[in-house]
Amino acid sequence: MKIILSIMIAMFIIGCSEDAAKQEKAPVAEEAVVKEAVEVAQAVKEVVAVEKIAQVEEAVAEKVAEVTADGALLYSKCAGCHGAKGEKAALGKSAVIGNWSVAQLEDALNGYKDGSYGGAMKGLMLGQVKDLDAAKITAIAEYIAKQ
Numbered sequence: 001m002k003i004i005l006s007i008m009i010a011m012f013i014i015g016c017s018e019d020a021a022k023q024e025k026a027p028v029a030e031e032a033v034v035k036e037a038v039e040v041a042q043a044v045k046e047v048v049a050v051e052k053i054a055q056v057e058e059a060v061a062e063k064v065a066e067v068t069a070d071g072a073l074l075y076s077k078c079a080g081c082h083g084a085k086g087e088k089a090a091l092g093k094s095a096v097i098g099n100w101s102v103a104q105l106e107d108a109l110n111g112y113k114d115g116s117y118g119g120a121m122k123g124l125m126l127g128q129v130k131d132l133d134a135a136k137i138t139a140i141a142e143y144i145a146k147q
């Protein structure tokens with residue numbers, strides 16, 4: 001930000017001195033200097049506004065990523081079948097996953113997603129994981145492994 005402002009100010013000063021030189025020949029140049037100053041001020045304002053918007057967007061994106069990749073929050077929809085700590089055999093069919101490692105959980109979840117893993121009820125698990133991206137799968141796996 002400071003660099004951009006310095007450049008704008010430097011450009012303004014250079015612009016002014018050029019205009020001052022011209023002014024000796026043509027007095028009407030004063031009007032042009034004022035016009036240019038207004039334009040530069042407007043440009044500075046726009047740069048500041050764009051930077052502020054970018055900062056806010058970045059902060060929002062960070063917060064969204066934080067919230068959506070929250071393992072505890074994501075696991076809440078799994079807990080009904082697998083138990084709050086992954087201690088249940090889901091629907092009496094699945095393995096107990098509470099004591100699995102992060103890698104084991106990620107492999108199973110990615111496998112359900114691409115169809116390369118699972119038993120008779122893998123279709124049900126596909127529905128559970130199909131909308132989860134890699135970051136969310138890792139967040140859930142880390143959460144379950146900690147229980």
Ligand code: HEC
Pocket residue numbers: 074075077078079080081082090091093094095096097105108109117118119120121122124125128129140
């Ligand atoms: C409606 C009940 C239900 C929900 C909700 C559910 N699961 Fe499952 N899960 C199952 C069943 C049934 C299986 C066994 C599927 C099969 O035949 O492979 C399973 C299997 C698994 C396995 C592999 C265990 C094994 O036996 O190989 C993991 C890991 C798993 N689920 C994690 C999750 C996660 C994470 C969520 C939430 C995103 C979730 N499940 C949501 C019912 C459920």
